[in-house]
Amino acid sequence: MSIIVTGAAGFIGSNLVKALNARGETDIVAVDDLTDGDKFRNLVDCEISDYVDKRDFLERFASGGFGVVRAVLHQGACSSTMEGDGRFMMDNNYRYSCTLLDACQALGVPLLYASSAAVYGGGQVFQERRELEQPLNVYGYSKFLFDQKVRRLLPQTRSQIVGLRYFNVYGPREQHKGHMASVALHCFNQYRASGKVSLFGDYDGIAGGEHRRDFVSVEDVVKVNLHFLDAPQRSGIFNLGSGVAQPFNDVAVSMVNALRAQDDLQPLSREAMVAQGLLEYSEFPEALRGKYQSFTQADIELLREAGYRQPFLRVEQGVERYCRWLLGERLEG
Numbered sequence: 001m002s003i004i005v006t007g008a009a010g011f012i013g014s015n016l017v018k019a020l021n022a023r024g025e026t027d028i029v030a031v032d033d034l035t036d037g038d039k040f041r042n043l044v045d046c047e048i049s050d051y052v053d054k055r056d057f058l059e060r061f062a063s064g065g066f067g068v069v070r071a072v073l074h075q076g077a078c079s080s081t082m083e084g085d086g087r088f089m090m091d092n093n094y095r096y097s098c099t100l101l102d103a104c105q106a107l108g109v110p111l112l113y114a115s116s117a118a119v120y121g122g123g124q125v126f127q128e129r130r131e132l133e134q135p136l137n138v139y140g141y142s143k144f145l146f147d148q149k150v151r152r153l154l155p156q157t158r159s160q161i162v163g164l165r166y167f168n169v170y171g172p173r174e175q176h177k178g179h180m181a182s183v184a185l186h187c188f189n190q191y192r193a194s195g196k197v198s199l200f201g202d203y204d205g206i207a208g209g210e211h212r213r214d215f216v217s218v219e220d221v222v223k224v225n226l227h228f229l230d231a232p233q234r235s236g237i238f239n240l241g242s243g244v245a246q247p248f249n250d251v252a253v254s255m256v257n258a259l260r261a262q263d264d265l266q267p268l269s270r271e272a273m274v275a276q277g278l279l280e281y282s283e284f285p286e287a288l289r290g291k292y293q294s295f296t297q298a299d300i301e302l303l304r305e306a307g308y309r310q311p312f313l314r315v316e317q318g319v320e321r322y323c324r325w326l327l328g329e330r331l332e333g
Contacts, residue, residue, distance in 0.1 A: 001068045002049060003229075004061070006031040006100075007076030011174040012114065012166070012221055014042035016073055018173075019222045021047050029066060031057045032076065042173045058096070062103035071160075071229055072104055074113035078139070086138040093142035098149060101161070105153070110160035110232050112225060117167040117214070117241065117296050119144040126214075127299045128165070128237050136291045147237055160235050162228045164221075167241030167298050170251075170318065171218030172325045183248055184215075184319050187255040188326055191278075197252045201281040204294045208281030209249035209270075211294045214241035217318035220310075227308045234306050241298025242312035250315045252279055258323035 003020060007013035008030030017028055026047040033054045034040060043051075052060070054076060060066065077093045097113065104111040118140030119133045120126050130151075135141045143165075150163055170182030177185075187197045201208040224240050249270050256278060257267040273279035313321070 001070045002027045002029050002066055003070050004029045004031060004066065004072045006054065006057070006072065006074045007114075008032050008048070008051075009034060009039040009042050010075060011042075011171075011177060012169065012218060013073070013075035014046065014173045015171070015218050015222050016075065016225055017043065017046045017048065019226060023226075036176065039176050042176070054096075058099050058103065061100070062106070064107065069107070069109045071110040071112060071232075072100065073225060073229070074100060074111060077114060077142075089138045089142045090145075093139070094145050097146045101146075101149065101153070104161075105158050108159045110162075110229075112160075112162045112164065112228055113146075115147055115163040115165040115237065116140060116143040117165050117239070117298065118293070119147060119165065120293075120296070122293060124295060125299070126239060126241075126297055128239060128302055136293070150237060154235055157235055160228075160232045162235060163237040164224060164228075164240040165237065165298070166221060167214035167216050167239070167296055169216055169218050169221055171221075171322050173218070182215075183251050184255055184322055185326075187252050188259070188323060191256055191259055196278050196280060197256060197273075198280050198282050199248050199252055200284050203284040203289070203292070206294055209252065209279075210247045211292075212245040212247050212297070213293070214243070214245050214296045214298045215251060215315050215318070216240065216242045216298075217313045217322070219318070219321070220312045223310060224303070224308055228306075231307065236302065236306065238303045238306060239298040239300055240303065241296070241300065242314070243298050243300040244312075244314065245295060245297035246315045249279075251319060254316050254319035255323060258320045262323075262327060 005013050005017055008017055009032040028048045030048045030051045031054055119135050121134040121136040123132055125132055133144055135144050147163055150161055170184040174181050190197045199209040253270050
């Protein structure tokens with residue numbers, strides 16, 4: 001009985017494949033688009049039973065071409081909040097997901113899919129309620145619209161459907177994402193290249209580096225996905241964040257201090273980093289004005305009610321672990 005992972009060579013998808021392998025699962029069909037060929041590196045240390053291009057997958061899946069499927073973990077999407085081609089975004093994120101959903105329901109296959117905190121836009125309350133959802137860009141809209149389709153279907157669903165609204169995910173296997181990689185990876189790369197880190201300056205009445213996001217480690221994202229994979233009786237749309245908003249400054253300070261520790265240097269405060277020129281602030285990008293979430297914080301009450309009880313890593317813990325992974329150390333536990 002196979003498990004299908006779409007976006008399997010991507011950031012979260014490859015972490016899911018690796019975690020499934022750790023549980024002894026190797027009958028995994030990896031679905032992706034390797035036009036960006038370097039993404040294959042994310043699967044080199046993973047065990048899969050087959051690889052299928054995303055363009056060939058839907059028709060074969062809908063016709064039952066993969067035999068008995070335990071579940072589809074649908075992570076494939078264009079995740080760029082800067083993408084301006086709405087037709088591409090809606091075809092790739094919305095229409096493709098709709099076709100996959102219909103096939104899963106026809107075959108009775110559970111579908112766990114990636115939604116996004118981008119559906120909430122510039123709001124201050126992040127609960128899974130329609131009146132709070134006002135996306136600021138077409139990426140957020142593509143996720144929002146699919147969530148609405150799922151909501152309409154949930155009362156008469158034939159098999160499990162779980163939408164997970166990812167907040168700001170960071171961690172291993174995101175190097176291919178370029179400018180859309182997490183701020184944690186940007187801080188790592190900047191400090192290693194130049195000995196300093198630059199964050200966005202003041203915007204929306206908020207000082208540089210003090211815009212707050214719910215940063216969630218990909219380790220925790222994987223655990224939540226597996227929780228629902230093991231609970232096929234539970235369906236719904238759930239926020240997936242740590243439940244805590246922390247400033248970008250916390251990410252930068254944590255990463256710089258994690259790198260300093262590798263050189264046996266003492267940790268520094270943010271103020272000391274600024275004074276020594278290790279942390280600076282750049283002008284806020286014009287292209288992001290009006291499209292930028294200055295604050296996010298997941299309300300995870302529904303997730304807890306669905307039985308997920310494990311604690312989430314704070315930025316200070318998760319970034320330090322991520323730094324060690326980037327430097328090539330093996331993490332235990």
